[in-house]
Amino acid sequence: MNDPVKLTYMIDWFASDVAGGTEVQLINMINGLNEKGFEITLICLRSGNWEKLDTDMVSCTTKMMEINKFKRPVTYLNYLKLISHFRKNRPDVVHTFFPTSNVIGVLAARLAGVKAIVSSRRDYGEWMNTKYLIATKFANRFVDKVISNSHPVKYLTVGKEKLSESKVDVIFNGIDVSRFDSLKVDLDLKESLGIPRNDKVVAILANFRPMKYHWTFVRAAKIILDKRPDVSFLLIGEGPTMADTQKLADELGVANKMFFAGSRGDVIDLLPIIDVGVNCSEAEGLSNAIMEYMCAGVPCVVSDGGGNTDLIHNGVNGYTFDLDDHDALAHLTLEVLGDDELCHRFIEESKKFILENMTLDIVVSKYEETYKNLIQK
Numbered sequence: 191m192n193d194p195v196k197l198t199y200m201i202d203w204f205a206s207d208v209a210g211g212t213e214v215q216l217i218n219m220i221n222g223l224n225e226k227g228f229e230i231t232l233i234c235l236r237s238g239n240w241e242k243l244d245t246d247m248v249s250c251t252t253k254m255m256e257i258n259k260f261k262r263p264v265t266y267l268n269y270l271k272l273i274s275h276f277r278k279n280r281p282d283v284v285h286t287f288f289p290t291s292n293v294i295g296v297l298a299a300r301l302a303g304v305k306a307i308v309s310s311r312r313d314y315g316e317w318m319n320t321k322y323l324i325a326t327k328f329a330n331r332f333v334d335k336v337i338s339n340s341h342p343v344k345y346l347t348v349g350k351e352k353l354s355e356s357k358v359d360v361i362f363n364g365i366d367v368s369r370f371d372s373l374k375v376d377l378d379l380k381e382s383l384g385i386p387r388n389d390k391v392v393a394i395l396a397n398f399r400p401m402k403y404h405w406t407f408v409r410a411a412k413i414i415l416d417k418r419p420d421v422s423f424l425l426i427g428e429g430p431t432m433a434d435t436q437k438l439a440d441e442l443g444v445a446n447k448m449f450f451a452g453s454r455g456d457v458i459d460l461l462p463i464i465d466v467g468v469n470c471s472e473a474e475g476l477s478n479a480i481m482e483y484m485c486a487g488v489p490c491v492v493s494d495g496g497g498n499t500d501l502i503h504n505g506v507n508g509y510t511f512d513l514d515d516h517d518a519l520a521h522l523t524l525e526v527l528g529d530d531e532l533c534h535r536f537i538e539e540s541k542k543f544i545l546e547n548m549t550l551d552i553v554v555s556k557y558e559e560t561y562k563n564l565i566q567k
Contacts, residue, residue: 194229195561198281200295202258202288203236211478212287212312215339215363217248222364222554224249228561231279233272235290258290269294276302283308283561285337289322293329300332306564311338311347311358314473314496318350327351334564337557339363339476340497359560362500363476364553367544370485375462383449385463389422390527393464393488395457395479396471398429403470403493405438406516410468412442413520418527421447424464428453461486466526471495472513481548484540489533491522507539 199220204213220230230250235257253275255268276284276299284299285308286292292309299307309329318326330336330351336358338344344358377387385391392414396402404425411423425435425448432450439445454460461467467483467490474496481501483490490508492498502508509526511518526533546552 194227195283195565196229196231196279196281197223197561198231198233198276198279198284198299200233200235200284200286200291202234202290204234211363211475212310214478216287218364218366218550219554219557220248220250222550223558226554226558228558231281233275233295235295257294269298272298273302276304280304282306282565285561286310287312289318289326293322293325296329296332306334306561306567307332308335308337308560308564309333311336311343312475314343314346314475315350323350333357334567335359335560337361337560340500342497342500343475361553361556361560362548363478363481364550365478365481365485365544365548366550367485369458370461370482370487373458373462373486376459377463379459380463383424383451383460385422385424385449389420390418390465391422391424391463392466392468392523392527393424393426393460394468394470395426395482396469397427397453398432398435400431401472401474402427402429402431403472403514404431404435406470406493406514406519407468408435408438408442408444408448409516410519410523411439411444411447413517414523415444415447417524421527422449423447424449424451424460426451426454426457426460458482458486461488464488466491466523468519468523469493469498470514470519471498474498476500481544484544487537487541489526489536490540491519491526501543502540503543507543508536 224230232250233253255272257265257268259265281304283306284304286295287310296307296309338347338358338360341360344360347358348355381387394407414421439448467488469477469480469492471493472495476497480490490502492502492510493513494510495513502510504510509522
């Protein structure tokens with residue numbers, strides 16, 4: 191009988207609600223690979239909300255090492271402890287997530303003689319300044335494989351970090367499709383948001399940040415309402431640009447049809463009341479919101495920014511539009527709202543794409559194959 195693969199994941203931090211896109215994907219991978227016999231350890235480099243991660247969430251050994259404040263001597267002591275931990279436990283693979291881990295985690299693993307080292311790229315790196323880029327490019331010398339979650343992120347990484355294409359693989363995010371099996375339209379929930387029961391609903395699920403381009407959504411709403419006054423617009427999320435978005439809605443005279451739901455824990459229950467799901471983002475690795483639309487049977491109209499085009503193939507399972515083109519967004523949304531046959535085709539093609547490429551079983555198996563191939567090499 192073969193010995194189990196010893197796998198260590200390293201991440202800089204966990205979000206306040208342990209529900210960020212990367213954190214959810216990581217937890218899903220840990221639990222899936224644990225069932226396949228992997229021996230897994232999860233290391234976090236910042237405390238903060240680490241205590242929210244309990245044993246009910248992840249089926250592996252967890253370890254906290256404060257390595258994030260580089261003006262404190264204890265950080266360097268902990269770094270030596272990290273190297274010692276790797277030497278003692280001898281993982282077959284170390285896989286890192288987020289900026290600090292992608293640099294200091296990679297270097298610690300190499301110093302400890304780890305067999306295979308993998309790092310991740312899951313966004314457009316808008317945070318990456320010159321200092322981080324130089325450090326990351328240095329650490330990349332010791333990485334065996336970089337995994338991105340979309341093809342646009344791969345090619346951005348190849349170009350910015352001067353990596354060969356063969357060193358960067360694409361593995362899509364995985365999603366638990368069973369969560370969407372029992373969804374049904376709840377008109378009472380719709381009315382609790384203030385939305386008229388008989389209105390069509392066009393929604394955007396995105397926190398309010400400049401890169402999300404909420405102003406495109408609001409300007410498109412103005413055009414749509416001139417032709418279809420029976421449409422309401424649902425905005426789910428929170429963030430620094432919410433006030434500006436509300437102000438624009440007031441200026442355009444559409445505020446009475448804009449429903450700001452804030453950040454909610456029941457987003458999945460809201461999906462069945464949505465008739466068209468929109469994403470206007472400039473740059474995302476791979477949008478979990480679009481994936482949820484697709485699983486819930488919500489036809490999509492999305493920008494061609496970031497990894498959106500990996501999910502929505504224009505005219506096949508939804509529509510894409512040029513970034514910040516509110517006229518195109520309005521026109522395509524009206525087309526979807528007015529064509530039931532088109533909606534049905536988009537919904538069926540989206541579900542087919544998810545089932546063939548993005549179920550948890552498929553994604554976990556791809557990571558399993560990647561890790562085992564690296565060990566054999």
